[in-house]
Amino acid sequence: MHLGIDLGTSGVKAVLIDDSQALIAQATAPLEVHRPHPLWSEQDPEDWWTATISAIADLKSAHPQAMAAVRAIGLSGQMHGATLLDRNDRVLRPAILWNDGRSGAECAELERRAPSLRAVTGNRAMPGFTAPKLLWVAAHEPDVFAATAKVLLPKDYLRLRMTGDHASDLSDSAGTLWLDVGARAWSPAMLEATGLSESHMPRLFEGSQPTGTLRPDIAAAWGVPPGTLVAAGAGDNAAGAVGVGVVAPGTAFLSLGTSGVLFVSGDRFAPNPERGVHAFCHALPGRWHQMSVILSAAASLTFAARLTGCADEATLLREAEDHPPDIGSLVFLPYLSGERTPHNDPAAKGVVFGLTHDTSRGALARAVLEGVAFALRDGLDALEEAGTSVGRLLVIGGGARSALWGRILASALDRPLDYPAGAEVGPAFGAARLARLAETGEDPETVCRPLPVRAGIDPDPALAEAMSRRHRLFRRLYGDLKDTFRDSNDA
Template identity: 80%
Template structure:
C-alpha cells in the first residue's frame, strides 16, 4: 500500500493506492490563500501541516487497515513557493506562492545580475518563480533575509516536518531559477545572483528516490508503520504526468486545475524562454519536460460562481450548458492573477468584454469556459514553437469533469482530448507511484503506465468555427489593454 500526498493551493489531497495500482481511498482538506496587498498571494506553512493531518486522518478513519500496511509515502505540491527558515528551521514569514506577482522589478534585476539565467535555468525570470521572491525579501525585508538559513519549496517543508530532512527533487527545484536544468544540479552562479549559496538549498534527488523515513511520532499519529520510506516526489505537474503515464517523449497532458497547464514530456533539455514556455526536469531520471502555464483556469469558474451568486460551480456549469443564445462579442480574459505563458505579465487582469442588458449568468459562465480555452490555445501555440506538433492531450484536474468544457477545449485547441480513468486524482496518484518506485526499485516504465482511457473528445468543426471570431477578439483585447493593466497597478 502506498500513500500519495498532494499539497495544492486550495487544499491537500491524500490517496491510498494498492499494489495493483487501484485507488483504495482519498481524502481532502481545504486551504485558504491570503492576499494582504495587490499582487500578493501567501499561505502560512502551519496551515499546510494542519490540512495534511486532516486529510490523512480522513484516510485513517475510513481505511485503518490499509493505512497500517503503507510501505511508502510520496509528496507532490504547488511549485515555486518560497518557504523561508532560520537556523532552527523556524518559519520566518508566510510562504510567498506561485501566483504572487509582487516581484516584477526583481525579475528585471535578476536578469541583469545573471545574464546567462535563461540559458542555465531554461526559463525567463517571472514573478511566480522562487528566486525573484528572495530578491524582493532582501530589498523589502532585509533583516529577515539575513536570518534565512534554508529556502524550501512547499512540499519539501512538509517533508521536513515528516522526516527532519532538508531534501528536494529536480522537477520542483527546476522551478526556482536556481537550478542548472540541463546539468540537473544547483547553479552557483544563479544562487549568488540572489545572495545565496548551496548551503541555503536542500539536497537534490530524482523523484523516485527515497529521501528519508517518517518520524515515529508522525507515523503514530497517521496510523502508518514507523520508518515508512518517504520518496522525493515531484512538483504538482510532473507528479500529474507520472500519475497518468505521461513519461515517454512526446506524450502530453492538459491540467485543468486552479491553474492551467499544457505539459509535454521529453528526453532532452529544450528551452524556449522568449515565449514564456517552461523547460524543467521531469520527476524521473534522464527526462525533462516543457510546459505552457496559465495562472487561472478552473479557479476562474469558482470566481464566476462567487461573482454571480451561483450555488456552486456545478450549478453554474449547468446554466452554461443550457444557455442557447448567441454570445455575440462576449469575451472573458482569465488573467485574474496575471499571466505566464505566453505573456509573462503579472499586471494582466480579468475582464468581461461585451456586456449588454441581455447578458445573463449562463452567458457569463459560457464566456469564462471559452476564455480559459482561448488562453490554453495561446499557450499551445507557444509550446509548439519550442518543439514539434503535439497530437493529443490527456486531461486531468478537477475541471476535467465538465463535458461542455471538454468540447470547447478540444475545439479551441484543434486536438483530441483523452479522458483517463482516475485522471481527476492527478498529482496525488503520481506521488503514490513515486513512493512505490522508491520502495521497490522497479523500472519507472513498469509502474508509470498510462491510465485506461475512459472516453475521447474530438474537436467539433462547427463549434470551432463559432469560436474563431471570439478567439480573434480575445487576442486583440489583451494587446489593447496591456498598457491599461500596467497603469492600473501604477507600473
C-alpha cells in the same frame, strides 16, 4: 500499500493505493489563500501541516489496516512557493505562493544580475518563480532575508516535518530559477545572483529516490510502520504526469486545476523562454518536460460563480450548457492573477468585454470557459513555435468533469482530448507511484503506465467556427490593453 500526499493550493489530498495500483481510499482537507495586498498570494505553512494531519487522520480512522501496511510515502505539491526558515527551522513569514505577482521589478533585476539566466534555467524570470521572491524579501523585509537559513518549496516543508530532512526533487526545484536544468544541479551563479548559496538549499534527488524515513513519532501518530520510506516526489504537474502515464517522450496532458497547464514529456532539455514556455526536469531520471501555464483556469470559474452570486461552479456550468453557443462579442480575459505563457505579464488583469443589457449569467459562464480555452491555445502555439509536436491530450484536474468545457477546449485547441479513468485523483496518485518506485526500484515505465481512457472528445468544426471571431477579438484585446494594465498599477 503506498501513500501519496499532494499539497495543493486549495487543499491537501492523501491517497492510498495497493500493489495493483488500485485506489483504496482518499481524503482531503481544505486550505485558504490569503491576499493581504493586491498581487499578493500567501499561505501559512503551519496550515499545510495541520491539513496534512487532518487528511491522514481521516485515512487512519477509515482504513487502519491499510495504513498499517504502508511501505513508502510520496509527496507532490504546488510549485514555486518560497518557505523561509531560520537556523532552527522556524518559519519566518507566510509562504509566498506560485500565483503571487509582487516581484515583477525583481524579475528584471535578476535577469540583469544573471545574463545567463535563460540559458541555464531554461525559463524567463517570472514573478511566480521562487528566486525573484527572495530578491523582493531582501529589498522589502531585510531582517527576514538576513535570518533565512533555508528556503524550501511547499511540499518539502511537509517533508521536513515528516522526516527532519532538508531535501527536494529535481522537477519541483527546476521551478525555482536556481537550478541548472540541463545539468540537474543547483547553479552557483543563479544562487549568487540572489545573495544565497547552496547551503540555503535542500539536497537534490530524483523524484523516484528515497530521501529519508518517517520520524518515529509521526509514524506512530499516522498508524504506519516505523522506518517508512519517504520518496522525493515531484512538483504537482510532474506528479500528475506520472499519475496518468505521461512519461514517454512526446506524450502530453492538459490540466484544468486552479491554473491551466499544457505538459509535454521529453528526453532532452528543450527551452523556449522567449515565449514564456517552461522547460523543467521531469520526476524521473533522464527525462525533462515543457509546459505552457496560465494562472487562472478553474479559478476563473470559481471567480465567476462568486461574482454572479451563483450557488457553485457546477450550477454555473449547467447554466453555460443551457445557453446557445452564440454569445455575440462577449469575451473574457482570464488574467485574474496576471499571466505566464506566452505573455509573462504580472500586470495583466481579468476583463469581461462585450456586456449588454441582455447578457445572462449563462452567457458570461460560457465566455469564461472560452476565455480559458483561448488562453490555453496561446500556450499551445508557443509550445509548437519551439518545435514541440502536440497531438492527443489527456485531460486531468477538476475542470475535466465538464463535458461542455471539453468540447470548447477540443475545438479551440484543434486537438482530440482523452479523459483517463481515475484521473480525478490527480498528483497524489503520481506521488504514490513515485513512493512505490522509491521502495521497489522497479522500471518506471512498468509502474507509470497510462491510465485507461474512459471517454474522448473530438474537435467540433462548427463550434470552432462559432468561436473564431471571439478568439481573434480575445487576442486583440490583450494587445490593446497591455500598456493600460501596466499603467493602471502605477496609478
